[in-house]
Amino acid sequence: MDPEEFRRVGHEVVDWIADYRARVEGFPVRSRVEPGWVRERLAGLAEEGEDFAGLLGDLERVVLPGTTHWQHPGFYGYFPSNASLPSVLGDLLSSGLGVQGMLWSTSPAATEVEQHLLDELVGAMDLPRSFLGGGVIQDTASSAALLAVLAALHRSSGGKWRQSGVDGSETVYVSAQTHSSVERAARIAGLGEQAVRSVPVDPVTQAMDVGALAARLRSDLDAGRRPVLVCASVGTTGTGAVDPVREVAELCARHGAWLHVDAAWAGPAALCPEFRPLFDGVERADSLTVNAHKWMLTAFDLSLFWTAHPDVLVDALAILPEYLRNTATESGAVVDYRDWQVPLGRRFRALKLWSVLRWYGLSGVRAHLRRHVALAELLESWVRADGGWELVAPRTLSLVVLAHRGGDEVTRAAMERVNASGGAFVTHTTVNGRFAVRVAIGAEATEERHVRALWEALRD
Amino acid sequence: MDPEEFRRVGHEVVDWIADYRARVEGFPVRSRVEPGWVRERLAGLAEEGEDFAGLLGDLERVVLPGTTHWQHPGFYGYFPSNASLPSVLGDLLSSGLGVQGMLWSTSPAATEVEQHLLDELVGAMDLPRSFLGGGVIQDTASSAALLAVLAALHRSSGGKWRQSGVDGSETVYVSAQTHSSVERAARIAGLGEQAVRSVPVDPVTQAMDVGALAARLRSDLDAGRRPVLVCASVGTTGTGAVDPVREVAELCARHGAWLHVDAAWAGPAALCPEFRPLFDGVERADSLTVNAHKWMLTAFDLSLFWTAHPDVLVDALAILPEYLRNTATESGAVVDYRDWQVPLGRRFRALKLWSVLRWYGLSGVRAHLRRHVALAELLESWVRADGGWELVAPRTLSLVVLAHRGGDEVTRAAMERVNASGGAFVTHTTVNGRFAVRVAIGAEATEERHVRALWEALRD
Structure with a gap:
């Protein structure tokens, strides 16, 4: 691939990512495929090379259905792992410099x-x-x-x-x-x-x-x-x-x-x-x-x-x-x-960090953190006002850990329903032996409406 | 950065990389800066964010002079580490999916x-x-x-x-x-x-x-x-x-x-x-x-x-x-x-490997390997025909290890002159206590004219 081919295909790849991020909320957060579903759809290695269109086609056909969407605004599992778009470009520069x-x-x-x-x-x-x-x-x-x-x-x-x-x-x-x-x-x-x-x-x-x-x-x-x-x-x-x-x-x-x-x-x-x-x-x-x-x-x-x-x-x-x-x-x-x-x-990993710190500035990073903490405070207030759910550990920053008073099976069933719905994804822990849902607010795209939807889904 | 900003800035970044790869041969392979030169030119972290142009400007002003160009066709040091352009795009997809x-x-x-x-x-x-x-x-x-x-x-x-x-x-x-x-x-x-x-x-x-x-x-x-x-x-x-x-x-x-x-x-x-x-x-x-x-x-x-x-x-x-x-x-x-x-x-590192295997095909990867081995055979033949230089270990594939019969100081001086010239970069090893230059042919852009120029520079 010479630099001019790279320019042409590179623009297509950037566009594909821009489109993916614009539509990410339309996917179920957690992949719904069964084990082996992805592999069954992959071709063997070919002798001859091919244009990039084949790979982009397989991303749509096979990879996206087999993806759990970490950049989805409804991702509250583990801890969210933002791949902000400036950092994506910083990392691209790192690969490009090589x-x-x-x-x-x-x-x-x-x-x-x-x-x-x-x-x-x-x-x-x-x-x-x-x-x-x-x-x-x-x-x-x-x-x-x-x-x-x-x-x-x-x-x-x-x-x-x-x-x-x-x-x-x-x-x-x-x-x-x-x-x-x-x-x-x-x-x-x-x-x-x-x-x-x-x-x-x-x-x-x-x-x-x-x-x-x-x-x-x-x-x-x-x-x-x-x-x-x-x-x-x-x-x-x-x-x-x-x-x-x-x-x-x-x-x-x-x-x-x-x-x-x-x-x-x-x-x-x-x-x-x-x-x-x-x-x-x-x-x-x-x-x-x-x-x-x-x-x-x-x-x-x-x-x-x-x-x-x-x-x-x-x-x-x-x-x-x-x-x-x-x-x-x-x-x-x-x-x-x-x-x-x-x-x-x-x-040269520092490039992606540098991109983030320059694009957002320290004030932008602080605003990002504070916004998530404020959303967690809101969720905490809803839980405290609720008769069914309760906090099982003190909230720290943007992490809220809650369980249903009705017992582990109720909590687990609520979690599984939310995760199966596709609108949100949460994971769990145990606190003093009790099964509890962790809501880790931290995806860049998460807004109040998403947290509210999650809370309503848990309560239903 | 929203998807539309990403699309615009992303195209600029792709273009910057395409231009960099197109002109990489014009840089001295090994960076000529002194320790601390780069840091002295870096600004502190700012409160407010900025557009991406500032970062791209600093790449030109500070990073490129402070870079040893691993993708340069004259890079023969250590072992070359190709960041082929399809693999750069595969890695970009990985960051984009996040x-x-x-x-x-x-x-x-x-x-x-x-x-x-x-x-x-x-x-x-x-x-x-x-x-x-x-x-x-x-x-x-x-x-x-x-x-x-x-x-x-x-x-x-x-x-x-x-x-x-x-x-x-x-x-x-x-x-x-x-x-x-x-x-x-x-x-x-x-x-x-x-x-x-x-x-x-x-x-x-x-x-x-x-x-x-x-x-x-x-x-x-x-x-x-x-x-x-x-x-x-x-x-x-x-x-x-x-x-x-x-x-x-x-x-x-x-x-x-x-x-x-x-x-x-x-x-x-x-x-x-x-x-x-x-x-x-x-x-x-x-x-x-x-x-x-x-x-x-x-x-x-x-x-x-x-x-x-x-x-x-x-x-x-x-x-x-x-x-x-x-x-x-x-x-x-x-x-x-x-x-x-x-x-x-x-x-999701597999994406960059997948991009390579699909773009080049197995036949393309084999051609890449064979081309480097043929260039190494050529260099080996020149060394064997020379009165001053000799192989100090058998050639394996695309690695040629040679030293001057005039002794370690002659070999070392030749290496240092080549590396200072900017046209090529080689590293060294010792074989049975003898100082020897390693010519690891393996950059994607290396052609016969580059290897010939290196050999002439070593002989001079």
Whole structure:
């Protein structure tokens, strides 16, 4: 495909996406196909090439019916993942440039734009100055959690981990509501599930019980174990619970454990002064992760990760074969982001974040966040006034978790009816053993009329 | 940005990329900026949003001078990473759809198109039938190597790894020329560098010395260690060496070790019957990785990974919190790719691979590969006829590794002069302690005149 063909076909593809976004509300949110339906309709690989029209035709014929529409205004499942249209174009520019930023020298702008944006966000989100120079983009919060565990293991071993590996006494602390990626990171790091302590949560707030954490740390220390990392969440996946970061930090400092703060979903709210108190204590964190691809308008995948100890992270992960040696690296004047992640190669992901921050401006991103919180407050008020439904955990920001007083089967049946209707899509969790619907308001296109329609559908 | 704004700005962005690709040859391949040059020219984050023109202006003013142009026809560094224009459009469609395919149910087409393409490639590349149903897309070969190590650890422990972690006796075998990502994967997995055996290579072919591997396995077993994984390469990064996969497989089978085959760069050549013999023995591999983003025209990041034991991989990595439970998963009739990777979320990456395979057809991809091999043969013939330069390792496919008979300083000076000229970019390696220039022919736009110009520049 030469540049002129690309220009012609590229315009068609842009038009297809514009049309798709304009009509997305007309699709059922959740795909209705059965397992295997898509595959049965796909042709084998052909010897000869073909024009792009065939692919666009298959998108209509096969892919769209097999798609759960994450950009639909009725998407309230998991956490919505906005692929705002400016971020789509930023990512297109990244593919178009086609650079690979594993080293500073393999494309200086890819590294320096990223450093710049991550440092600027430290200011805009009122994050600690210890994070300046310690920011890097990851694909997901799961990868960020793994990095935190690896850096923590290295530091905790006094630098022996890199050579000797783990010794089996290392221990990681999460709450019963912490995202499963932290337990999985411990498993990947060779610690096994035996190394993970699930600390109980407060039955009302669902936040980590600091007293229980302290007790567990003490008994582990008495048993000769080594506390390596504690993960505190600002906004858990289940209910949006906020762990007491400041008190957890105090315990971490006492026992030499790394404090990783998971604010994957709620993190962007730190841009708004009125929500910033939720992040109290984050200035004592050793690392923090915030997904721009959830609530910050940036197309998946772009997770922000900051650490106050980039030197530890780099020392843990660095490896320098001959074919990657270069003058810039040896000068010590540059950052090579390959040492800050599990993969070696990397896209110029910062472009899609840059596009978002420039198109919307900080005020536009704040307005986006505030609009969703206001919609969640509205839904909360309707639930509170209702005789049938009730909140089962305190609302945090734009996440409302509710259940029917009539019991789990009523709640589940309501959820399944809503999801089958096609107009909205919600997912669930359990709170103190009770089945509950999560309404995560966060799609860019969601307006009051959509939330009202969801509420009416749940109540019916 | 609403769909109509997107249509207008999107056309401008497509045009910008078309123009960039049309003029890419006019840029110096390697960026000439000094560390910090880019950052000094970037503005802070603004409160108010702005039109897209500002970003496009900064691309011209700051990003392009700070870019090493991987799509330049004179790019011979590392391994070229083609972002062919059909794959750019496939990736644009992925961002535009904005789906997240962590579960089958979160977008069935994202999973089923991927399964379909990976199975089809098993046929097209003449890979073992044991890989059918065992294919998955990763971001990079580094992540694929980590998965192989994790699955190997789990299997080797009889399934106890997941609960108990590593015990320190696990041992991983690479050659002195194996990509550093395997050693790094062992480190990430908690084994430490102490667990990695670097087996010597044949001084002429640079391929793993199987006798040395056998001896090392025996002495480790005698010392109570547990061989967990051997990585054999088809096309090493340094010189393109091909390890004796079949003989390595025999040793793996005898000792219960997982055989991971790293064909990150050379893998696509399996599509051509005349190159398929390089992959002899791959039918006995437990896993294989091939980067579509190197020599298969697909924009970074897309690494193909196959395993004959997806059940082991999934058992190693699966974790199921309440909020991810769903009917389709519980039916057992679907694959949830989140259990096949380190991250939880995932893009619909298969779209960019699908675009490539449909636009070029298998015959087009084969022609692309053969053209580069023919250019490398030509360069090889010029080197052989030259009095000053010589090959320092046998040519494999499109990689030519050469050095000047006048010594390392002459070779290095020639490389630095070429790279400073802007017309071409090459990187280096060492072979038996000798400094050597790697000419990795593989950019889509590279023609004979470019290779000739490089050769003349080296000789001058």
